[in-house]
Amino acid sequence: xxxxxxxxxxxxxxxxxxxxxxxxxxxxxxxxxxxxxxxxxxxxxxxxxxxxxxxxxxxxxxxxxxxxxxxxxxxxxxxxxxxxxxxxxxxxxxxxxxxxxxxxxxxxxxxxxxxxxxxxxxxxxxxxxxxxxxxxxxxxxxxxxxxxxxxxxxxxxxxxxxxxxxxxxxxxxxxxxxxxxxxxxxxxxxxxxxxxxxxxxxxxxxxxxxxxxxxxxxxxxxxxxxxxxxxxxxxxxxxxxxxxxxxxxxxx
Numbered sequence: 083x084x085x086x087x088x089x090x091x092x093x094x095x096x097x098x099x100x101x102x103x104x105x106x107x108x109x110x111x112x113x114x115x116x117x118x119x120x121x122x123x124x125x126x127x128x129x130x131x132x133x134x135x136x137x138x139x140x141x142x143x144x145x146x147x148x149x150x151x152x153x154x155x156x157x158x159x160x161x162x163x164x165x166x167x168x169x170x171x172x173x174x175x176x177x178x179x180x181x182x183x184x185x186x187x188x189x190x191x192x193x194x195x196x197x198x199x200x201x202x203x204x205x206x207x208x209x210x211x212x213x214x215x216x217x218x219x220x221x222x223x224x225x226x227x228x229x230x231x232x233x234x235x236x237x238x239x240x241x242x243x244x245x246x247x248x249x250x251x252x253x254x255x256x257x258x259x260x261x262x263x264x265x266x267x268x269x270x271x272x273x274x275x276x277x278x279x280x281x282x283x284x285x286x287x288x289x290x291x292x293x294x295x296x297x298x299x300x301x302x303x304x305x306x307x308x309x310x311x312x313x314x315x316x317x318x319x320x321x322x323x324x325x326x327x328x329x330x331x332x333x334x
């Protein structure tokens with residue numbers, strides 16, 4: 083069984099986390115296969131370390147590495163290579179027997195041409211055997227030791243800004259002056275935008291007044307007289323009735 087894992091962990095201190103990873107690998111009987119560290123963005127450090135640990139310590143080391151900080155990503159894989167191991171072992175046995183037969187033929191050869199031909203064949207079969215032995219060693223290494231790739235990224239340092247004091251008179255004065263400056267600037271912008279249109283309208287108005295003054299004026303229409311009401315007999319005033327005169331009583 084070939085087991086591999088990839089972890090990405092955010093830590094506060096990269097050097098401390100690297101020391102923990104090295105200790106976990108060596109303490110379990112494994113080793114550090116590769117390691118690289120670089121500064122990212124000028125304010126924090128990132129590291130990558132490849133560990134080889136025994137299969138029986140794989141889970142424990144993985145848990146210890148994940149606990150060094152905040153786990154951001156994890157990817158694990160297990161591949162069964164039993165059939166591949168059996169096939170390589172079988173081919174090695176066959177190739178070794180083939181090499182042995184060629185050697186026997188070389189010992190029995192009497193002609194120089196046969197010896198030269200058998201030497202070429204022996205070289206080819208030995209090269210194939212060495213390739214198979216290399217595959218066998220690689221499979222043994224990968225099935226004996228699991229591979230863990232750990233990516234460490236350091237948390238950027240956060241600088242706390244000093245709390246500002248309550249605003250005073252000068253702060254309020256400065257804020258008011260800034261507001262006034264902004265207002266005046268916007269008024270100037272509006273005037274600058276409207277000025278061309280106002281100039282054109284003023285020129286048009288002056289032309290209209292000039293043309294209007296040169297045109298002949300039309301006489302104003304005279305309104306018709308008001309109609310006089312017709313005289314009717316019934317409208318004459320009726321004579322007042324004679325008022326009785328008071329009699330005078332003679333004096334005695």
